[in-house]
Amino acid sequence: MIDFRKMVPAKLRRIYRNAKLVFTSDMEFTLRRLGYDERSIRGIAEQQLIKTYPELLAPKSVKAEINNHEAKIYSQFGEDGILLYLFSKLGTTNRFFVEFGVSDGRENISTNLLLNFGWNGFGIEGDPATHRSAVDFYRSMLPGPAAERMKIARAMVTAENINNLLRDNKVTGEIDLLSVDIDSNDYWVWKAINTISPRVVVLEYNGVLGNNKPITVSYNPDFRRFEHHAGGLYYGTSLPAAVKLGKEKGYTFVGCESSGGVNAFFVRSDIAQGKIESVTSEQGFYPQARRIANLTQEQQWDQIKHLPFTEV
Secondary structure, three states: OOOHHHHOOHHHHHHHHHHHHHHHHHHHHHHHHHHHHHHHHHHHHHHHHHHHOHHHOOOOOOOOHHHHHOOOOOOOOOHHHHHHHHHHHHOOOOOEEEEEOOOOOOOOOOHHHHHHHOOEEEEEEOOHHHHHHHHHHHHHHOOHHHHHHEEEEEOOOOOOOHHHHHHHOOOOEEEEEEEEOOOOOHHHHHHHOOOEEEEEEEEEOOHHHOOOOOEEEOOOOOOOHHHHOOOOOOOOEOHHHHHHHHHHOOEEEEEEOOOOOOEEEEEEHHHHOOOOOOOOHHHHOOOOHHHHOOOOHHHHHHHHOOOOEEEO
């Protein structure tokens, strides 16, 4: 059988392969972006329907006022709506956010504020490939000079380097929002921060650790989540530990997002008074919904309770 491909000059074959790679990559990116845009539009439409026909809503039991305002636009679950509610009550100052663990930018805490409300921000992402993807995503969504509104550093965040990372990127003083989601030393990194004074803090907690003890993974600057436990259950902080740390740093705990059970919300106490009601960790706690669908919280805890924890 004659292989006609060998009859084509090598230079033309290389041009074809390169062009195919470019157009295939562009198509894959376009399809992914359309998928994210579709989910965002659906989330906005759902919220508009709820506002238009509130009398049709089935009654639900919520643990905190913020849970009445959950809405997903770019966030993983209902965090976008909670943040919009909080800042509608608290007001804003410089409309600046800092987010650790921005991933690829397409589904996180700050993207809605950046793209739809004109905020500026600074993000940190440790994984090289994911950092590159985030840079490309933000450049595609913020073309031209607008791209300057979002800066992303590539670094592994530790308690030792976080303040220098912020100072080196000229991020100091009061900001409106801080989000900490690094799937590791979240407690210890927030504890170490003294370069910025966020008005609102979103901190990821680990529902597997329960709601009884103020515990966190023992500090290890080289923490690797899946090296400790193949299922990734060993990381982060319990909600009671996060609430206790928040109080020590001058923050009021106002609740957790309910659909996913992964993020806790704190408001700086000097601006929360008279505007946002505090709740206890018992009142605000939600287990991680996706995990308990397969294993009970007790079964998950049994898999990691032998690993090193620190009670704070």
